[in-house]
Amino acid sequence: MELNADWVVGFVDGEGCFHVSIRSHPEMTVGYQVLPEFVVVQHTRDRQILFALKRFFGAGAVRRNHDDRDCLRIRKLDSLNKVCEFFLAHPLSTKKNVDFRKFRRIVNLMQQGKHLSREGLLEIIDIACQMNSSKRPALEKIKTSLLCTG
Amino acid sequence: MELNADWVVGFVDGEGCFHVSIRSHPEMTVGYQVLPEFVVVQHTRDRQILFALKRFFGAGAVRRNHDDRDCLRIRKLDSLNKVCEFFLAHPLSTKKNVDFRKFRRIVNLMQQGKHLSREGLLEIIDIACQMNSSKRPALEKIKTSLLCTG
Numbered sequence: 001m002e003l004n005a006d007w008v009v010g011f012v013d014g015e016g017c018f019h020v021s022i023r024s025h026p027e028m029t030v031g032y033q034v035l036p037e038f039v040v041v042q043h044t045r046d047r048q049i050l051f052a053l054k055r056f057f058g059a060g061a062v063r064r065n066h067d068d069r070d071c072l073r074i075r076k077l078d079s080l081n082k083v084c085e086f087f088l089a090h091p092l093s094t095k096k097n098v099d100f101r102k103f104r105r106i107v108n109l110m111q112q113g114k115h116l117s118r119e120g121l122l123e124i125i126d127i128a129c130q131m132n133s134s135k136r137p138a139l140e141k142i143k144t145s146l147l148c149t150g
Numbered sequence: 151m152e153l154n155a156d157w158v159v160g161f162v163d164g165e166g167c168f169h170v171s172i173r174s175h176p177e178m179t180v181g182y183q184v185l186p187e188f189v190v191v192q193h194t195r196d197r198q199i200l201f202a203l204k205r206f207f208g209a210g211a212v213r214r215n216h217d218d219r220d221c222l223r224i225r226k227l228d229s230l231n232k233v234c235e236f237f238l239a240h241p242l243s244t245k246k247n248v249d250f251r252k253f254r255r256i257v258n259l260m261q262q263g264k265h266l267s268r269e270g271l272l273e274i275i276d277i278a279c280q281m282n283s284s285k286r287p288a289l290e291k292i293k294t295s296l297l298c299t300g
Contacts, residue, residue: 001243006156007163011243013199014164046244049163093151093161094196 018103168253
């Protein structure tokens with residue numbers, strides 16, 4: 001199955017998710033690892049769409065998500081940069097575009113290595129907290145912890 | 151906002167629903183009314199996408215669905231026929247295309263007035279029961295009732 005760029009934008013406007021999580025990682029200088037990912041979840045019956053998207057972006061892995069759902073996850077920074085370039089050239093039409101722009105800022109900061117410093121990590125956390133229109137108490141907790149140890 | 155045909159296909163592959171319900175209607179000769187509809191539900195923040203789709207198809211109504219969700223519903227038979235023509239010319243890529251083809255068969259049968267006869271209604275119920283990959287006990291009950299009164 002060959003996917004068309006505009007189709008991909010429409011499908012991702014509906015089904016895609018740009019997400020950034022941050023988890024404790026004692027081996028890193030700053031103590032935390034930033035994990036940005038682009039995710040598309042589908043019912044198992046549409047698994048072939050996930051493989052077509054994987055081919056389209058030339059990146060990612062298709063795996064079982066939970067129950068009868070599969071997902072495509074793109075996590076490598078270089079691949080995420082390509083994904084960002086695509087959605088910059090082909091803008092999303094829904095409010096997801098607002099999340100995408102924040103996601104892109106985080107990917108850019110990471111490419112500059114900013115996530116490896118306390119100040120950069122705090123900036124990334126502030127951006128991530130404004131994404132996906134949901135409260136992120138875990139991120140707020142990490143932020144407080146970083147500010148207390150600063 | 152101007153929508154592109156391929157974007158619409160991708161978005162509907164993700165978010166659209168082709169649905170047929172059948173309800174009791176004592177004033178109709180056969181005693182039941184067939185209600186096909188094309189529905190797209192979105193969070194209220196993306197209400198403008200529903201209006202853009204309404205303009206794109208030149209049909210439908212945007213209303214509150216439930217909680218923080220709005221929906222575009224297209225129900226008029228002539229408008230649904232235009233929706234079907236569009237998705238026939240621009241096929242969906244997911245398994246939703248299977249449901250769409252069944253939906254289109256029902257819309258065609260209705261345009262021929264087949265839903266007004268007991269035999270036609272039974273044919274429509276059989277097709278509707280195979281849609282949306284979920285059991286439809288209410289439709290099975292109507293079918294049994296029609297077969298018993300035949």
